[in-house]
Amino acid sequence: MLNDKSILITGGTGSFGKAFVRTVLQRYPDIKRLVIFSRDELKQFEMAQEFPESKYKGIRYFIGDVRDEARLRRALEGIDVVVHAAALKQVPAAEYNPFECIKTNVLGAQNLIEACLDSNVHRVVALSTDKAAAPINLYGATKLCSDKLFVAANNIKGHRDIRFSVVRYGNVMGSRGSVIPFFLERRATGVLPITDEAMTRFNISLQEGVDMVLWSLEHAWGGEVLVPKIPSYRVVDVAEAVGPECERPIIGVRPGEKIHEEMITASDSFNTVDIGKYYAILPMSGAYTLQQYCADMGGKAVPPGFSYDSGTNEHFLSVPDLRQLIKDHVDPNHSI
Structure with missing residues (x-):
């Protein structure tokens, strides 16, 4: 699929970017070019030691x-495929610096769309987040806006051979700033702070995220x-798995934080299909119908009112x- 292709990944020095690059180099040895596009020269230098x-x-x-x-x-010259992973994603930082988040996550998304339309790019996949479904924080709102921009970009492609799509998934296990590495770091203090005892989150591994993009x-x-259809976990169970002997004070929910995360809302159900390993939320207006998509993908429409959130998920991870x-x-x- 990607052999003899040129690929660019924005935010390429992040957790996802490194895993994506590692996988692509292993699976597609005849790739023509793989461009890591990011703004941090130190992270690029460090990544260049591995690759x-x-x-x-x-x-x-x-x-x-x-x-x-x-x-x-300039970076997109000669590029066939783009994976868009660049974003400002820390919820508290976005609440405190809202327009900085908007400039990267919204204006940056539109910049990329415009540049792809004016280049010879054929495939674009943008990474989203569960926080973009029924958002209550600024970060989620910017990612919802970004999702809408990439979906709508298909309406203005004209006769160009280009497709824009979005992948939306939950917390990536082990990514920077997420709860598991935070708990592993704090375990030595004997205290693992819990925001709310009822809190749940979706869980996906980096490799599963990479495979979904591919x-x-x-x-x-x-x-x-x-x-993706992925399991949930309870934050208290993560604390038990990491530090069963640690104290767990309840510190309260942070600004812009949900108790349970959503990926598909009931309002999305009317244009959502189950295609086996994944759900697909289809554009409300476009070049194809739900029936055509189901016929080609072997899928079926979800029931009206269907929703998909981490609190009512059928699959929960146990402490073991x-x-x-x-x-x-x-x-x-294996220190735990």
Whole structure:
């Protein structure tokens, strides 16, 4: 699929970007070019120690910011496939610095869309978040806006051979700033702060996220928001898995934080289909119908009023499940 292709990933030095690059280099040895586009020169330098240009002939490191459309256009020369992972994603920081978040997550998304339309790009997949469904915080609102921009970009592509799609998933196990590495770091203090005892979250591994993006690059029609069927966990169970001997004071929910995360709302149900491993929220207006999509993908429409949230999910990870996943994906030294 990607052999002999040129790929650019924005936010390429983040947790997802590193996992994506590692997977692509392993699975597609004949890739033409793989451009890591990000704004942090130190992270690019550090990433280049693992993936040096001297060893991987097609890899390139391109310093730039999605806020800079001219720089994006330069970086996209000769690119066939784009994965958009760049974002400001820390909820408290977004609440305190709202327009900085908007400039990257919304204006940056539109800059990328415009630049892709004016280049010879054929496939674009943007990463979203569960916080974009019925958002209550600024970060979620910016990602919902970004999702809408990428979906609507298909309406203005004209005769270009380009498809824009979105993948939306929950918390990535072990990603920077997430609860599991935070608890692992705080375990030595003997205190693991809990925001709310009822809090739940979706869970997906980095590799599952990468595989979903690769699947969407090959199979997505354009305009859909793809959602994986993944398990949930209770934050108190994560604390038990990481530090069963630790104290767990309740510190209260932070600004802009939900008790349970949603990925598909009841309002989305009327244009959502079940395609097996994933759900697809289809565009309300576009070049194809729900029936056509189901026929081609072997899917079926979900019931009216269907919703998908971490609190009512059918699949929950147990404490032993979490402990094993942490050992496998986050804590390779098996210190828990």
